[in-house]
Amino acid sequence: MPKPKVGIFSLTCCEGCQLEILNCEDELLDILGAIDLVSFGMAQSNNLDIDLDIAFVEGTVVQRSEVAILKKIRDRSKLLVAIGACATNGGVAAIDYDKDREELKRIVYGEAGDFIPSITPAALHEHVKVDFALQGCPIEKHQFINAIGYLLHGDLPLLPEYPVCTECKRKENECVLVQHNIPCMGPITSAGCDARCPSHYLGCDGCFGPVDEANVAMEYSIMKEKGMADDEISRMMQVFAAKSPIIKGQFKGD
Amino acid sequence: MKIVKLPKNKTNDFIEHLQSFGEVHAPQKKGKKSCAFQPVTDPSKVLIGEEGFLRTILPLKKYFHKPVDTLLKFSPKTGFEDAYEEEGNKVIFGVHSCDIHAILSLDRVFSGKYVDTYYFRRRKKVAIIGISCVPDDLCYCQSMGTSFVEEGFDLFLSDVGDGYLVKVGTSLGDDMVSSAGDMMTGYGDSDINEYKRRINEFPSLFKTKVDEADLPAILDMEYKSEIWEEMGNRCFNCGICSMVCPTCFCFDVNDEVCLDGETGERKRCWDSCLFKSHAMVAGGHNFRESRADRFKHRFLHKHQAFMGDFGRPSCVGCGRCTQDCPADIHFVGMVKRIKDDITCVHSGEEEK
Amino acid sequence: MIDFARKSLLDNPYLPQQCRIVASTPQTDDTMLFRVRLEDDRLAESFSHMPGQFVQVTVMGSGECPISIASSPTRHGFIDLCIRKAGRVTDAFHNLGQNALFGLRGPYGNGYPVEVMEGNSLLIVAGGIGMAPLRSLLWYALDHRSRFKDVILMYGARDQEDFLFKGELLSLQGRDDVKTLLVVEKDPDNSWEGDVGFVTELFDDVDLDPETTYAAICGPPVMYKNVIDKLLDCGFSKGRILMSLERKMKCGIGKCMHCSVGFKYTCIDGPIFTYWDAINMREII
Numbered sequence: 001m002p003k004p005k006v007g008i009f010s011l012t013c014c015e016g017c018q019l020e021i022l023n024c025e026d027e028l029l030d031i032l033g034a035i036d037l038v039s040f041g042m043a044q045s046n047n048l049d050i051d052l053d054i055a056f057v058e059g060t061v062v063q064r065s066e067v068a069i070l071k072k073i074r075d076r077s078k079l080l081v082a083i084g085a086c087a088t089n090g091g092v093a094a095i096d097y098d099k100d101r102e103e104l105k106r107i108v109y110g111e112a113g114d115f116i117p118s119i120t121p122a123a124l125h126e127h128v129k130v131d132f133a134l135q136g137c138p139i140e141k142h143q144f145i146n147a148i149g150y151l152l153h154g155d156l157p158l159l160p161e162y163p164v165c166t167e168c169k170r171k172e173n174e175c176v177l178v179q180h181n182i183p184c185m186g187p188i189t190s191a192g193c194d195a196r197c198p199s200h201y202l203g204c205d206g207c208f209g210p211v212d213e214a215n216v217a218m219e220y221s222i223m224k225e226k227g228m229a230d231d232e233i234s235r236m237m238q239v240f241a242a243k244s245p246i247i248k249g250q251f252k253g254d
Numbered sequence: 255m256k257i258v259k260l261p262k263n264k265t266n267d268f269i270e271h272l273q274s275f276g277e278v279h280a281p282q283k284k285g286k287k288s289c290a291f292q293p294v295t296d297p298s299k300v301l302i303g304e305e306g307f308l309r310t311i312l313p314l315k316k317y318f319h320k321p322v323d324t325l326l327k328f329s330p331k332t333g334f335e336d337a338y339e340e341e342g343n344k345v346i347f348g349v350h351s352c353d354i355h356a357i358l359s360l361d362r363v364f365s366g367k368y369v370d371t372y373y374f375r376r377r378k379k380v381a382i383i384g385i386s387c388v389p390d391d392l393c394y395c396q397s398m399g400t401s402f403v404e405e406g407f408d409l410f411l412s413d414v415g416d417g418y419l420v421k422v423g424t425s426l427g428d429d430m431v432s433s434a435g436d437m438m439t440g441y442g443d444s445d446i447n448e449y450k451r452r453i454n455e456f457p458s459l460f461k462t463k464v465d466e467a468d469l470p471a472i473l474d475m476e477y478k479s480e481i482w483e484e485m486g487n488r489c490f491n492c493g494i495c496s497m498v499c500p501t502c503f504c505f506d507v508n509d510e511v512c513l514d515g516e517t518g519e520r521k522r523c524w525d526s527c528l529f530k531s532h533a534m535v536a537g538g539h540n541f542r543e544s545r546a547d548r549f550k551h552r553f554l555h556k557h558q559a560f561m562g563d564f565g566r567p568s569c570v571g572c573g574r575c576t577q578d579c580p581a582d583i584h585f586v587g588m589v590k591r592i593k594d595d596i597t598c599v600h601s602g603e604e605e606k
Numbered sequence: 607m608i609d610f611a612r613k614s615l616l617d618n619p620y621l622p623q624q625c626r627i628v629a630s631t632p633q634t635d636d637t638m639l640f641r642v643r644l645e646d647d648r649l650a651e652s653f654s655h656m657p658g659q660f661v662q663v664t665v666m667g668s669g670e671c672p673i674s675i676a677s678s679p680t681r682h683g684f685i686d687l688c689i690r691k692a693g694r695v696t697d698a699f700h701n702l703g704q705n706a707l708f709g710l711r712g713p714y715g716n717g718y719p720v721e722v723m724e725g726n727s728l729l730i731v732a733g734g735i736g737m738a739p740l741r742s743l744l745w746y747a748l749d750h751r752s753r754f755k756d757v758i759l760m761y762g763a764r765d766q767e768d769f770l771f772k773g774e775l776l777s778l779q780g781r782d783d784v785k786t787l788l789v790v791e792k793d794p795d796n797s798w799e800g801d802v803g804f805v806t807e808l809f810d811d812v813d814l815d816p817e818t819t820y821a822a823i824c825g826p827p828v829m830y831k832n833v834i835d836k837l838l839d840c841g842f843s844k845g846r847i848l849m850s851l852e853r854k855m856k857c858g859i860g861k862c863m864h865c866s867v868g869f870k871y872t873c874i875d876g877p878i879f880t881y882w883d884a885i886n887m888r889e890i891i
Contacts (some may be wrong), residue, residue, distance in 0.1 A: 027513065030513045033513075034513045034514065034515065145513065146511075148513060149511035149512050149513050149514075149515060149518070150511050152511070152513070152515025152516075153511045153516065153667045154515075154668075154698065154701065155511075155667070155668050155694060155698065156694075158508050161529060161530065161531045162491075162493055162529045162531075163490065163491070163492045163493065165490070165492035165493055165494045165497075165580065166493035166494070166496075166524070169311070169312070169493070169497035169578075170321035170322065170524055171321075172284065172311045172312045173285070173311070174284065174285030174286065174287060174288040175494070175580065177580050178577075178580055179285075179286075179287050179288065180286070184580075186492070187490035187492040187580050187581070188490065201286075212530055213491065213530055213545065214490075215487075215489070215490045215491070215581075217487075218487070218488060218490060218581055219490070222580060222582075325620050326620065326621065328666050328667070328709075330666065330707075333624050333709075334621055334622050334624075334664075334666075336618050336621055364861060367860070368619045368859035368861070368874075369617075369619065370619070370859075370861055371617070371618045371619065372620075504863040504864070505856070505861070505862050505863075506862070506864075507669070507670065507856045507857065507862065508669060509666070509667050509669045509670075511667045516666070518666075518667050520620075520670075522862075525863075525864075527863060527866075532854070532864060533853070533854055533864065534854060535852060535854045541853065541854075554868075555863075555866065555869075558868075558869070559866070559868050559869035560869065561869070562868070562869030563869045
């Protein structure tokens with residue numbers, strides 16, 4: 001069986017997810033043995049614009065030109081995989097606190113903002129069909145490697161469908177939220193990171209995006225009990241998931 | 255039953271002595287405020303409850319039913335192979351009565367017509383040394399009938415002030431005691447008196463009490479109660495209560511494939527009936543669609559369904575779920591509301 | 607106390623046996639009847655089951671799922687599995703191809719209480735894919751024909767394209783020891799020679815003695831309700847109505863809890879339940 005042709009692409013972002021793929025040092029040779037990596041901007045030159053079996057795309061769509069780039073990738077790929085918080089939920093580029101785009105440009109860049117050609121930042125699925133997504137800021141190496149294994153086998157990857165709390169307790173961590181009153185988005189955030197932040201006494205930032213059926217209202221009221229102000233909570237929830245329908249719209253009119 | 259006495263000043267020596275029967279695990283500090291069963295390297299680090307109640311983050315089940323466990327390895331060339339790796343003997347020291355009851359409950363679940371080999375291969379490698387405890391505000395083992403234990407331990411240590419009366423439950427326990435030499439002494443009248451005094455005083459130490467009598471029938475009547483919707487709105491379905499529960503045993507099983515795309519491992523991991531995917535069948539139909547449905551299912555399984563299976567509720571009253579719930583759900587309070595409060599809980603409609 | 611040290615830990619109930627697809631017959635555009643045989647000849651010959659039981663089928667790397675056995679225990683040496691593409695594992699199973707190896711463990715579940723049913727008449731009511739587990743019971747009864755009084759089959763499918771075991775069931779209409787009533791709900795091109803309508807309408811064509819008949823039903827949830835209403839109207843006792851239920855199952859042996867309904871496990875207490883069991887179990891249908 002010929003090795004699947006794979007491309008790794010980047011839109012507007014920090015390119016941390018590509019870096020994370022490069023960081024698979026121990027497995028990199030095995031990965032390259034299993035797939036035919038025809039395009040990987042960060043790691044190689046001579047990238048080919050040919051038809052692909054799998055395209056991994058990171059980043060947020062923030063310019064009109066990126067819409068075209070993304071559509072071209074989609075057209076020549078059998079599977080399109082969104083990788084990272086930017087590609088899946090908009091990421092930090094999409095934080096807008098419900099402000100108008102023009103107003104935001106002016107707040108950030110002053111009068112020069114009028115000349116910034118950005119469009120409303122979007123997750124990939126807002127422009128093209130996404131076959132599945134690897135979450136996280138950045139993605140987790142083990143999830144990327146597992147995903148390749150599943151795809152080679154002919155299945156879509158299996159990802160956890162439960163919150164970070166479950167992974168956190170499986171590791172027998174002390175609860176940062178209950179025991180230490182540290183604001184933590186663990187109860188409403190998709191697992192997959194092996195509770196990376198809470199394992200180091202940091203509250204979960206929600207970079208894996210909201211879990212299906214996240215009880216956002218309850219999280220909100222628990223955070224308030226922990227002494228956070230309304231706008232603080234709203235900001236915390238929007239950092240990585242501004243474009244998620246589960247989060248978006250919860251705070252209109254704050 | 256053979257009973258001897260272990261003076262408190264010999265406790266550390268005895269823990270050290272136990273190392274010859276297997277790797278000793280006991281409650282020790284974990285994180286900043288908590289404790290967990292962990293391997294003992296220095297007996298003086300073992301927490302035995304002198305400084306207050308000890309509730310380990312995870313109960314004993316982690317030793318037999320691992321949070322994540324590789325069941326099988328597979329490859330198209332060799333087929334399926336059992337991936338169990340033989341483990342050495344362990345001695346778990348400092349187990350409370352409620353947690354011993356929980357293990358007896360899991361023993362029943364994992365035996366029966368089909369024996370879960372992964373659970374029992376580990377289970378038979380582990381010796382359990384129980385210890386008496388003083389309840390804190392969240393404990394309600396007294397109400398669940400699990401505050402005393404008559405089986406399920408190799409040794410059980412009951413505090414009598416200057417030492418422990420050691421009940422010997424098994425032949426292995428006898429070996430541990432017999433080989434301990436002069437660490438163990440006989441016990442006298444004053445020890446018996448102190449033991450009895452503590453036993454008699456024990457029930458009065460509980461601040462949390464709940465009466466489970468007839469709860470299964472009442473839960474049936476309250477099946478359509480508004481309380482489930484209310485709790486469904488509160489619950490995160492985060493799974494913490496299931497993970498920390500000493501008698502929750504749900505698991506999910508999935509195959510993981512290696513980078514060659516064909517070999518791999520079949521793993522099981524702790525699951526929770528609170529998760530949306532738990533009762534979802536192929537094709538997408540979900541038999542427990544809402545958070546409220548799933549919350550109710552878990553509660554009913556603990557306090558009603560398990561009765562039908564094994565004649566007692568599966569809850570042992572350890573208090574972990576209430577302590578660790580990020581949504582501040584008080585599970586004993588729930589039982590009380592459903593059982594006692596005739597004004598605030600009522601059925602949504604008349605039953606046929 | 608449970609003497610766990612004495613429990614046999616030699617047999618790992620989670621370890622599948624290698625099994626081979628020996629034949630496959632398309633049934634509908636997403637459903638295939640696979641004839642399979644355990645690789646180990648000794649196991650293949652000694653494999654025995656009850657009608658209504660199921661096996662756990664593994665496609666290596668894709669996972670495991672429960673599939674009811676569609677062949678009768680009276681036919682030895684092979685197992686028939688009628689599999690609809692409905693998810694990860696069943697999709698992968700369809701892609702395996704002729705002669706491929708896969709994993710199988712079981713049989714599991716209670717199966718139909720045939721020893722109790724024997725001596726009575728048997729009414730089989732199936733809808734759609736629900737014919738698969740009932741085919742096992744049907745052929746069990748036909749192969750032990752003298753043990754049953756009347757045998758009646760009612761089977762309804764959405765249309766001809768959705769009709770399972772078509773040739774086999776149509777040929778039963780030529781037999782006089784089984785009353786075979788087959789319907790389709792829709793027949794747009796008028797190519798169906800039999801009745802058009804719902805399976806519940808077939809009750810007008812039969813004379814049932816509820817005192818000496820067991821009814822075995824399997825089909826979509828809406829069918830259960832309508833058929834059970836009919837049976838109750840006929841005077842059937844709830845304990846004589848047998849249903850085959852579907853749940854998510856991961857282990858098949860009563861451990862993982864996914865299939866639990868109340869204090870019953872569909873995998874070991876079921877999947878065959880009487881209607882009386884069912885109305886005493888919340889959220890069952």
